Amino acid sequence: MSSREKRGQAPFSGTKRRRKRGLSPFLATTSARPLTMVDVARLAGVSPATVSAVVNDKDGVSEERRARVREAMAALDYHPDQIARSLKIGRTQVIGMVVPDISNQFFLEVVHGIETEALQHGYSLILCNSGGSTEREQTQLSTLFSRRVDGAILACTDSSSAYDGLIRRRFPLVFIDRVPVGFTRGAVVSNNVQGAYDATRHLIDLGHTRVAIVAGDLRLSSGVDRVEGFRKAMQEAHLPVREEYFRRGDFQLDSGYRGGQELLRLAEPPTAILSCNNKMTLGLMRAAGELRVPCPGRVSVLGFDDFEWAASFSPRLTTVAQPTHEIGRRAMKMLLGKLNPASADPDTPPDSLIVLDTELRIRESTAPPPAPRYPT
Amino acid sequence: MSSREKRGQAPFSGTKRRRKRGLSPFLATTSARPLTMVDVARLAGVSPATVSAVVNDKDGVSEERRARVREAMAALDYHPDQIARSLKIGRTQVIGMVVPDISNQFFLEVVHGIETEALQHGYSLILCNSGGSTEREQTQLSTLFSRRVDGAILACTDSSSAYDGLIRRRFPLVFIDRVPVGFTRGAVVSNNVQGAYDATRHLIDLGHTRVAIVAGDLRLSSGVDRVEGFRKAMQEAHLPVREEYFRRGDFQLDSGYRGGQELLRLAEPPTAILSCNNKMTLGLMRAAGELRVPCPGRVSVLGFDDFEWAASFSPRLTTVAQPTHEIGRRAMKMLLGKLNPASADPDTPPDSLIVLDTELRIRESTAPPPAPRYPT
DNA sequence: ATGAAAGCGCTAACAA
DNA sequence: TTGTTAGCGCTTTCAT
Numbered sequence: 001m002s003s004r005e006k007r008g009q010a011p012f013s014g015t016k017r018r019r020k021r022g023l024s025p026f027l028a029t030t031s032a033r034p035l036t037m038v039d040v041a042r043l044a045g046v047s048p049a050t051v052s053a054v055v056n057d058k059d060g061v062s063e064e065r066r067a068r069v070r071e072a073m074a075a076l077d078y079h080p081d082q083i084a085r086s087l088k089i090g091r092t093q094v095i096g097m098v099v100p101d102i103s104n105q106f107f108l109e110v111v112h113g114i115e116t117e118a119l120q121h122g123y124s125l126i127l128c129n130s131g132g133s134t135e136r137e138q139t140q141l142s143t144l145f146s147r148r149v150d151g152a153i154l155a156c157t158d159s160s161s162a163y164d165g166l167i168r169r170r171f172p173l174v175f176i177d178r179v180p181v182g183f184t185r186g187a188v189v190s191n192n193v194q195g196a197y198d199a200t201r202h203l204i205d206l207g208h209t210r211v212a213i214v215a216g217d218l219r220l221s222s223g224v225d226r227v228e229g230f231r232k233a234m235q236e237a238h239l240p241v242r243e244e245y246f247r248r249g250d251f252q253l254d255s256g257y258r259g260g261q262e263l264l265r266l267a268e269p270p271t272a273i274l275s276c277n278n279k280m281t282l283g284l285m286r287a288a289g290e291l292r293v294p295c296p297g298r299v300s301v302l303g304f305d306d307f308e309w310a311a312s313f314s315p316r317l318t319t320v321a322q323p324t325h326e327i328g329r330r331a332m333k334m335l336l337g338k339l340n341p342a343s344a345d346p347d348t349p350p351d352s353l354i355v356l357d358t359e360l361r362i363r364e365s366t367a368p369p370p371a372p373r374y375p376t
Numbered sequence: 377m378s379s380r381e382k383r384g385q386a387p388f389s390g391t392k393r394r395r396k397r398g399l400s401p402f403l404a405t406t407s408a409r410p411l412t413m414v415d416v417a418r419l420a421g422v423s424p425a426t427v428s429a430v431v432n433d434k435d436g437v438s439e440e441r442r443a444r445v446r447e448a449m450a451a452l453d454y455h456p457d458q459i460a461r462s463l464k465i466g467r468t469q470v471i472g473m474v475v476p477d478i479s480n481q482f483f484l485e486v487v488h489g490i491e492t493e494a495l496q497h498g499y500s501l502i503l504c505n506s507g508g509s510t511e512r513e514q515t516q517l518s519t520l521f522s523r524r525v526d527g528a529i530l531a532c533t534d535s536s537s538a539y540d541g542l543i544r545r546r547f548p549l550v551f552i553d554r555v556p557v558g559f560t561r562g563a564v565v566s567n568n569v570q571g572a573y574d575a576t577r578h579l580i581d582l583g584h585t586r587v588a589i590v591a592g593d594l595r596l597s598s599g600v601d602r603v604e605g606f607r608k609a610m611q612e613a614h615l616p617v618r619e620e621y622f623r624r625g626d627f628q629l630d631s632g633y634r635g636g637q638e639l640l641r642l643a644e645p646p647t648a649i650l651s652c653n654n655k656m657t658l659g660l661m662r663a664a665g666e667l668r669v670p671c672p673g674r675v676s677v678l679g680f681d682d683f684e685w686a687a688s689f690s691p692r693l694t695t696v697a698q699p700t701h702e703i704g705r706r707a708m709k710m711l712l713g714k715l716n717p718a719s720a721d722p723d724t725p726p727d728s729l730i731v732l733d734t735e736l737r738i739r740e741s742t743a744p745p746p747a748p749r750y751p752t
Numbered sequence: 753a754t755g756a757a758a759g760c761g762c763t764a765a766c767a768a
Numbered sequence: 769t770t771g772t773t774a775g776c777g778c779t780t781t782c783a784t
Contacts, residue, residue, distance in 0.1 A: 036777055047755045052779060060753065082522045083468065084777035086459050087760050094502070094523070102491060108484045115478060115505050124519060126470070127503045129491050143500060146458045147470075253684060285688045308629060309683075312661045314690035412761055423771045428763060436769060460761035463776050 035078050044072035055080050086148065094124045095335060096144035096152035098137060101251070102129040106278060106305055106324055107155065110176060113328020114153060121336055123150070134158045145171065151335045156180055159219050172338040176331045178220040179353075186338075188331040188354040192222050195320040195358035196229025196274065199302045202318070202360060203272040204237045207368045208300065212245035212270035214259035214280050223251070226276045226304065245270050249280050256280025260287025264299065271299060271369035278305035281317070296367035306361055316363035323356045330354050411454050420448035431456050462524065470500045471711060472520035472528035474513060477627070478505040482654060482681055482700055483531065486552060489704020490529060497712055499526070510534045521547065527711045532556055535595050548714040552707045554596040555729075562714075564707040564730040566698040568598050571734030572605025572650065575678045575696050578736060579648040580613045583744045584676065588621035588646035590635035590656050599627070602652045602680065621646050625656050632659025640667050640675065647675060647745035654681035657693070672743035682737055692739035699732045706730050 037055075041048045046065055053061050054069040061069075072078070086092040097114060099107040111127065118125050126149060130137035134157050144152055151172030156163065159181045166173050167186075175187035203211050213230050216223035234241050244266060249255030256275060260283060263270055275281040281303030288295050295301050295315055303310070306321035330348050337344030344350055413431075417424045422441055429437050430445040437445075448454070462468040473490060475483040487503065494501050502525060506513035513533050520528055527548030532539065535557045542549050543562075551563035579587050589606050592599035610617050620642060625631030632651060639646055640663060651657040657679030664671050671677050671691055679686070682697035706724050713720030720726055 034777095038777080048778080049755060049780080050753090053754095056779085062753065065753085079518065079522045081463075081524060081777050083459060083462050083524045084760090085779075087457075087463050087762090087776090088778045088780085090760075092459065102488050103485065105481060105484065108481065109479065111503070112478050112505070115503065119505075124502050124504070124523065126500050127487070127491065128500070129488070129495075142455065146455045147500065148457060148459045279684070282684050282688050289688065289690070289692075307685075308655070308658050309685045309689075312658050312665065313685070313688070314665070316665075410761095414761080424761090425763080425771060425773095426769090429770095432763085438769065441770085457761050460776090461763075463778090464761080464763045466776075 109324035192225035200233035256283025485700035568601035632656025636663025
């Protein structure tokens with residue numbers, strides 16, 4: 001019924017590429033040949049230049065002709081070739097995004113934020129997964145460059161100066177989540193130090209003294225910064241960071257699981273654990289479950305990253321929430337500012353370092369430690 | 377240290393577009409002008425055609441010249457312009473992907489599968505979010521077409537014949553997860569009927585008779601099919617599908633929450649609930665939690681979609697797992713088959729309907745009903 | 753206000 | 769084997 005009415009709207013023409021120029025087409029709706037501006041121009045009885053002007057909403061075209069062109073475009077169901085346009089004008093209206101772990105929900109939400117902002121400004125998004133490999137990342141960046149994306153947003157894998165080249169060549173680039181060492185500009189990140197500090201303080205305030213951490217990848221600024229926040233809070237409270245309470249992970253589930261196993265099997269296990277990202281928290285909880293260590297009864301767990309499921313967990317998870325969506329939006333805004341300085345968002349200057357606040361969400365996985373501490 | 381060595385590798389040249397042809401550049405490494413094949417050709421002392429042949433690994437070029445060209449390319453850090461190439465050859469090596477809800481982890485994993493397969497074959501992926509809106513979807517498809525993507529993978533929003541046009545014009549298109557009514561080809565989906573049937577059977581086998589369902593969007597095949605599987609199992613067991621036990625949702629968290637609230641507040645609440653996707657399950661669990669209805673003590677919950685967190689839930693969630701990654705990979709394979717019939721995967725013929733098995737993962741959120749049923 | 757023509761950087765005949 | 773050349777579909781001066 002109503003579906004029938006939609007038929008005419010399908011915005012597509014054929015894709016078979018068979019070329020034999022300047023022949024018949026007067027009304028080529030059913031032809032397999034892709035339509036060009038010339039076809040539209042011919043049908044409307046104007047020049048290609050006029051069609052171009054109409055397509056791009058330029059003025060200097062009489063209303064009458066404008067209407068004729070519009071009609072012809074509709075009749076032919078014409079879709080301007082962006083590839084040809086891009087070649088001509090030197091822009092593609094596409095931006096690239098490289099993430100190290102496409103299966104991590106954190107990046108999903110960041111991408112969501114980017115997509116939202118990009119769409120509003122007429123940009124499309126090419127998504128690449130580096131899988132955490134520096135080589136893959138280089139390949140992906142190279143591909144993106146060859147595809148002439150107008151810019152890229154990058155959650156880098158490498159802390160070296162591997163991106164110096166890009167920056168020096170003024171390829172518009174914005175870092176998110178982590179920044180290579182030495183970079184202090186053109187990035188949007190969470191306040192990881194503060195987030196970890198707040199989290200650790202919360203645990204300490206609850207009375208914990210045996211606090212452990214499952215750290216992330218220490219080659220990445222996000223990994224390092226969270227450890228720093230942790231240490232800072234511990235030092236302020238004059239609490240030692242015992243070596244056996246420090247577990248180095250890699251932001252993947254398994255490392256959280258292993259860290260949990262090791263920590264909870266200690267002769268004197270920690271009464272609280274800070275986990276540095278969502279996946280590791282999952283692994284950690286799994287370990288606790290298997291070892292039948294009740295949470296928060298016997299161990300409090302506080303994890304970085306907050307998602308819908310964290311609040312439905314049992315115990316409901318206390319977490320450090322990052323403004324994922326906002327990270328994506330601001331990163332895209334910053335990139336837009338680089339692409340078009342005139343339209344730069346004053347809140348997000350092109351080469352600034354944006355540090356967004358995290359939020360401690362206290363739920364039920366954290367509680368005072370089980371046994372009384374040593375009497376004073 | 378080692379970071380220093382990497383500098384030379386940066387695969388990028390400048391992007392400033394200032395044109396003034398045929399002038400100086402002999403060694404233009406530091407120039408802001410983007411390099412072209414002509415530059416490489418000049419430096420190597422060959423013709424552009426030769427450079428093209430080398431870039432595309434064609435034979436018919438002497439080793440000696442090939443080496444010279446390679447050297448020149450490296451020296452200039454030349455990156456072939458894919459836009460120009462695409463315009464010329466009529467292919468972009470890009471495929472489009474339109475999902476209705478980019479924040480749903482299900483699609484994330486599907487995209488992951490697609491990306492993996494796409495990368496292997498030299499395709500890039502443009503990701504679009506339709507947000508479930510048919511209009512947005514049309515816009516996105518139109519944009520993708522204008523960008524001349526070689527094909528697209530679509531989790532459609534619409535069950536009408538809105539895609540007839542595309543299909544008729546032979547635009548390479550593969551549906552995933554849901555198919556528009558009337559379509560029976562060119563799609564990769566889960567066996568939703570069987571999945572829901574198995575799930576419902578599991579509940580019935582546990583002894584449940586008061587079984588409810590929180591259904592998904594019934595305009596979509598995935599929504600309808602899961603209800604069908606549910607009904608089939610209920611009928612076979614001669615169990616009624618009470619009207620008040622049938623809650624229509626929309627695959628979003630809130631609708632699961634509302635469904636849960638309504639069901640669990642019933643005078644005679646169900647002892648088991650089938651939830652038709654991950655987000656609704658989350659909402660449902662939240663409702664159960666707030667109403668202090670123990671699961672599985674008082675109500676068993678079985679949800680569609682399985683993710684890492686489901687197994688770490690407490691109770692660990694019994695779920696119907698869909699082969700998300702496989703859906704993505706097969707969809708991409710099917711699309712590749714359409715793009716290049718010669719290389720079609722025999723297991724995934726271009727215009728087939730691939731129905732992939734789901735897997736019931738029994739964990740702890742399902743158990744026998746609490747109270748004895750009516751004595752016989 | 754309109755159109756003719758010259759490319760954007762690349763590939764693919766076709767010549768040499 | 770190598771080079772010359774003619775476009776791919778579009779935008780943009782520059783005449784008219």
